[in-house]
Amino acid sequence: MQNIAEFRIIGRVGKINRYDKVTKISVAANYNHQENGEWVTDTHWNEVTLFGKMIERAAKAQVGDLVHIGGVMKDSSYDTPEGTRYTTERRVTGFAVLAKASEDRD
Structure with missing residues (x-):
């Protein structure tokens, strides 16, 4: 049996940060x-991380859009002068815009 750590979020886009090879999107869930x-x-x-084709799929998403996002969880750690830091990253494997902000809020 395979063990998995997955997530699913349905919510509104709050902020989009595009970088060289990665995009991070904040999504509000109520x-x-x-x-x-x-x-x-x-x-x-919830901050999610997009790579590769998922960046292309999410390129048309805008702040306020209602989205459905799914993916896998990735834990990692790194050392700092203050000690070891632990993070959990939500890596997107599925992305869909359910409603544009302008369409949904009439």
Whole structure:
């Protein structure tokens, strides 16, 4: 049996940072829960990393667009003078724009 670590996010694009060989996109996902009998929405920001063909697929995405993103988790570490730092990267293997910001907010 193969072990996997995957993610799926449906949310709105907040920020797009394009670099030489990688693009990083922040996506807001909302979670609803009750506090004192009232429904409250918490927004969580998730940064995802795109490489290769996924950069091309996401090139038309803009801030505010509703997107569906899937991929795999990648843990890594690196040493600094202060000690070892640990990171978890969300690497995108699937990207789709579900609704453009201008279409969805009429």
